[in-house]
Amino acid sequence: MFGRLRALTTALFTPLAALLLRLGVSPDAVTITGTLGVVVGALWLFPTGHLFAGTMVVMVFAFSDVLDGVMARRAGRSGPWGAFLDSTLDRIADAAVFVGLTLWFVHADDPRLTGGTAAWGTGAALACLALGAVVPYARARAESVGMTANVGIAERADRLVVALVAAGLVGLGVVPVVLVVVLTLLAVASAVTVVQRMAVVRRQALAQLPGPGAPGGDPGGSSDTTEGTR
Numbered sequence: 001m002f003g004r005l006r007a008l009t010t011a012l013f014t015p016l017a018a019l020l021l022r023l024g025v026s027p028d029a030v031t032i033t034g035t036l037g038v039v040v041g042a043l044w045l046f047p048t049g050h051l052f053a054g055t056m057v058v059m060v061f062a063f064s065d066v067l068d069g070v071m072a073r074r075a076g077r078s079g080p081w082g083a084f085l086d087s088t089l090d091r092i093a094d095a096a097v098f099v100g101l102t103l104w105f106v107h108a109d110d111p112r113l114t115g116g117t118a119a120w121g122t123g124a125a126l127a128c129l130a131l132g133a134v135v136p137y138a139r140a141r142a143e144s145v146g147m148t149a150n151v152g153i154a155e156r157a158d159r160l161v162v163a164l165v166a167a168g169l170v171g172l173g174v175v176p177v178v179l180v181v182v183l184t185l186l187a188v189a190s191a192v193t194v195v196q197r198m199a200v201v202r203r204q205a206l207a208q209l210p211g212p213g214a215p216g217g218d219p220g221g222s223s224d225t226t227e228g229t230r
Contacts, residue, residue, distance in 0.1 A: 009066045017070040027072040028085060034064025035089040039096040046100030049108055052171030055164045058097060062160065065090065087140075091133060094160060098129035101167060101183070113176050121176065124183035131190035132159065138197040147204045152193030159186050 020030065038061045045054030068086065072078045105113070105121040113121075135152065142149035154162075166182035 009063070010070055013063070013067045013070050014074075017067055017074055020067075021071055021075055025071075027068040027075065027077055027082060030064050030068040030071060031082075031086055031089055034061045034068070035093050037061030037064070038093040042093075042096040042100035043103075046097075046167070047103035047107060049104065049110065050171065051104065051167045054100065055168035055171060059164055062093070087136070090156065091136065094132050094156070095129060097160065097163065098125050098132065101125045101163070101179070102129065110176065117176055117180055121180040121183060124180055124187055127187035128159070128163065128183055128190065131187055131194065132156075135190055135193050135197070138194055138201075142197065142201045147201050149197035149201050151196045151200050153196070154186070154189040154193060159190065162186060 038058050041054050041057030041061065045051075045057060065086070068082075069078075072082050102122055102125040105118045105125060108118070136156070139149045162182060163186060166179045170176050170179045
């Protein structure tokens, strides 16, 4: 959903991208700086109870994910290294956000946060952390074997923005159960996305199998005995 706003954000960041390039700043430097900002904001401000401030810091630095791409395209530096660096650091930034929220649920001295809410929120945040790593892995693994898995009910940007908005609202005084519910729904959405990607890759794998009677084909049409199709 939020990924569709990329054209708008690209237009907004183009002047800043041009200025940074003129100053000699590289896209890689923006990528690394943005990730460091997200990590520091999430792991310092969230656990200490500054949810709204943490949300603002993380969101500001998260925009570097758009800015570095605009800079790379304008400078003609788009390539495998930039894509690899960006994707790898995205995983680190996402992990920092959910680790920070987990630590808040565990250590927060907030009278609005009951024991049951804290326990459920901790579990939901950890589920988002784990499943958020599996979702991109499933797509990357599919592409590594020549298939595609670009499906899912929630993209990375959607999950991150929704979680941050919920955290920011709790920081402004909304009851913490709102964040717990949002994280739970995001964990479910991530799990569904993993299943969707597994299903679409399996369909592609089965479609590539030789039909019955073809040379080397499996008369039973089963893929379970062929390790390469798992």
